[in-house]
Amino acid sequence: MSNLSVVELPILQGEVVACCPPVTSAELSETDATRMAAMFKALGDPVRLRLFSKVASHPGGEACVCDIQDVGVSQPTVSHHLKKLREAGLLSSERRGTWVYYRVEPSVLAAMSMLLGSAAS
Numbered sequence: 001m002s003n004l005s006v007v008e009l010p011i012l013q014g015e016v017v018a019c020c021p022p023v024t025s026a027e028l029s030e031t032d033a034t035r036m037a038a039m040f041k042a043l044g045d046p047v048r049l050r051l052f053s054k055v056a057s058h059p060g061g062e063a064c065v066c067d068i069q070d071v072g073v074s075q076p077t078v079s080h081h082l083k084k085l086r087e088a089g090l091l092s093s094e095r096r097g098t099w100v101y102y103r104v105e106p107s108v109l110a111a112m113s114m115l116l117g118s119a120a121s
Contacts (some may be wrong), residue, residue: 051085
């Protein structure tokens with residue numbers, strides 16, 4: 001059983017809001033460090049990072065699981081890793097018939113970038 005928790009990344013239509021201040025702006029609070037650690041933990045597995053990258057770079061901004069499952073592990077393992085990415089708030093999904101389509105919301109990528117960005121932007 002994983003102790004990975006859901007990270008609340010505020011996603012507003014047309015607006016990007018980071019979950020935490022940039023790490024260069026000030027010392028992280030315990031809450032912000034916990035949020036960031038959960039997100040990085042989800043991306044800390046090479047298979048998850050590859051799946052996240054495949055979804056993020058897929059034409060049209062979304063990918064069917066059938067198009068991204070070739071990462072060197074079994075299909076049930078792919079589903080497990082995609083679930084962990086969803087639980088961390090990094091991917092969203094939609095079932096269409098027998099397939100599930102995944103997407104990375106643009107605001108999630110921007111929020112992640114802001115976390116690691118410089119305070120003097």
